[in-house]
Amino acid sequence: MKQQNLKTWFKSGSPWVWFTGGGVSIAVIMTIGLLALIAVRGLGHFWPADVLEADYRIPGQEVRVLAGELVEAEEVPRARLAASGLPVDAAGGEFMTRELLKVGNRELYGADFSWVVGEWLESPRTPADLVAIERREWGNFYGYLLGVKENGRLVAEGEAAWAELQQRIERVAELHGQLAHLEKKDIGRINHGLERLRLKTRALELDGALDAAAQADLAAERAQWDAQYRELEGRLVALQQEFNRDSMLVRTTDGREQEISLGKVVRAYQPNAMGTFDKLGFYFAKLWEFVSDEPREANTEGGIFPAIFGTVLMTLIMAAIVTPFGVIAAVYLREYARQGPLTRVIRIAVNNLAGVPAIVYGVFGLGFFVYVLGGSIDRLFFPEAAPAPTFGTPGLMWASLTLAILTLPVVIVATEEGLARIPRALREGSLALGATKAETLWKVVIPMASPAMMTGLILAVARAAGEVAPLMLVGVVKLAPSLPLDGNYPYLHLDQKIMHLGFHIYDVGFQSPNVEAARPLVYATALLLVLVIALLNMSAVYIRNRLREKYKALEH
Structure with missing residues (x-):
């Protein structure tokens, strides 16, 4: 009876x-777990950890004082430490603790991170006056503030130095913003104008139209640009x-x-x-800062806004093409099309x-586009512009076109x-009411079918935004802080190379000279890439649902 039941x-x-329900549940749990792991590892990087100070006593060597942020700790076999050349006592337990400290001060110690044996750290403490200094170059610096100088003259020391330092760092940050605007916007506009003037001169020369009148007009225009540049140069020197x-x-x-x-200082703070x-x-x-600033220190510090902008802009252009x-x-x-053998072969x-x-699409894009x-x-x-290429080099347009070709089958099928x-x-019914076939197709x-088209677009965006391999060949680079969209004519520079979140993950994770500093940024950038793709997809899903509701009555 039981067997029959x-x-x-x-x-x-x-x-x-x-x-099937269990399979879907497992997939959802794994996805949530993966996102949680990425979020914890990535977002935890930005929390200001306490800076530990301790006496490091290696047997047989002089005691030295170490300071740094504790990044991770692990237990390793004692024999493994002994094999690495450390003076480990073989009579102890089987395992010892190995800790990774972010010690900073790269110009003094040669590296930002250092592995130490936990059992050799004595008198651990977290002094409240220990200062962490985040710099634009050479990573963090850890130490004690002695004083503040202005033009080599000491203006504050002791307890008054900290308040004076914060005021002057705010002043420097404001000056840095003015310098960045002057160099990238104002002087960049002049350089762009001078380059266009050079190309205009060369074009007239090739056409045989570079007569005395044209040369005089070009010289007058060049003089105007030079005068503006000299004025900005004086402001730049004073600001520097x-x-x-x-x-x-x-x-x-x-x-x-x-x-x-x-x-050289971004901020100074006392985490303890x-x-x-x-x-x-x-x-x-x-x-x-991570989502709005430009990268520094070989992409291991600062922000990734150019990569976010490049990813979104390239995906939007790809969507508009495909x-x-x-x-x-x-x-x-x-x-x-007549439904016959040829149509079936095409499908x-x-x-x-x-x-x-x-990667095959990337090779095709490089060779053809x-x-x-x-x-x-x-x-x-x-x-x-010859022999310098304008569009005959990888850039934003060719990256977008390559992704459009890559995702075209998805849109066609959907x-x-x-x-x-x-x-x-x-x-x-439409034809019976007198509409032509074209009108029926366009208006009915x-x-x-627009919701299905949006479904194809959603799938295309999801695939294109995460692609890396073809983009390495057709326009994506390690560092391109200048955005392809600016105030200089023609405003959208399709020939310009861009940064991309997917390639940024690859570069930081596998090409970085500072592996330990890059590791948490890989997680943070991966989480941001998932969020960008989700935001693009949610926007398309919203539009699809609106269209579906609009034409639901006609379907029934």
Whole structure:
């Protein structure tokens, strides 16, 4: 009886419902767990950890004082430490503790991180006056503040030095913003104008139109640019002098004194003296810097805004290119093409293209888009720039086009499926009321199939935003702090190289000279890439749902 009930239960299909439900649950749990791991590892990097100071006593050597942030700790076999050359006593236990400290002070110690044996650290303490200094170059510096100088003259020391230091760091930060605006915006605009003037001169020369009148006009325009540049250069020199005016005198935990220009300092703080709310404020300030600032220190410090901007802009351009081409191809195959062997072969080819490795598309983009198409555009429209390439080199346009070709099969298949679901009666009713086939297609069929088109676009965006391999060949680089969208004509520079979050993860994780500093940034950037893709997809899903609600009545 039980066996018969079991057979009946299996025939009802209930076990497969449980199996599929369990599979979906496991997948959701694994996804949430992965995102939680990335979030904890990445977001925890921005919390201001306490700086530990301790006496490090290696057997047989002189005691030295170490200071740094505890990054991680692990137990390792005693024999392994002994094999690495450390004077480990073999009579102890089987395991010893090994701790990774972020000691900073790279110019003094040669590295930002150092592995130490936990059992050899004595008298651990967290002094409240120990200062962590975040610099624009050479990483963090840990030590004690002795005084503040202005043009080499000591202006504050002792307890008064800390308040004076904070005021002067705020002043330097404001000057840094003015310098950045002057160099990138104002002087960048002049350099762009001078380059356009040079190309204009070369174009007139190639056309044989560089006569005396044209030369006089060009000279007058060049004089205007030169006059503006001289004025800005004077302001730049004055700002740089003010920027490098102040410095701070600090002492390391091992007694060495160092003078640091405040022009190289981003912020100085005392993590051991900070309360919970102070640390929260610091944490969100670092998070904002991460998403809004430019990278520094080989992409291991600062922010990743150029990579965010490049990823979103390239994906939007890709979507604007792939959507019309994909929809037109799907409409032709479903509505106009004769359904025969040739059409079936084309559909098979489209489906097979979706499985081609992404790097193949990158090679195709480099060979056809960059060298053939871009080189032809340069010869036809930009001969004055030769031999320097304009579009005959990897850039934003070719990266977007390559991704459009890569995701085109997804849009075609999704759109075809949407067109196939439109009831035949709607088409026939529209034709019976006197509409032409084109009007029926444009006003009835395509609007009702628009949710399926948006589904194809969502899948295309999800794949394109995370691609890395083809982009390495057609326009994405390690560092491109200048955005491809600015105030200089033609405003959107499609020939410019860009940064990308996916490539940034690869570069920081596998090409960074400072592996320990880069590791948490890999997690943080990966989490941000997931959020960017989710935001793009949610925007497309919102539009799809609005369209679906709009045309739901027609479907029924």
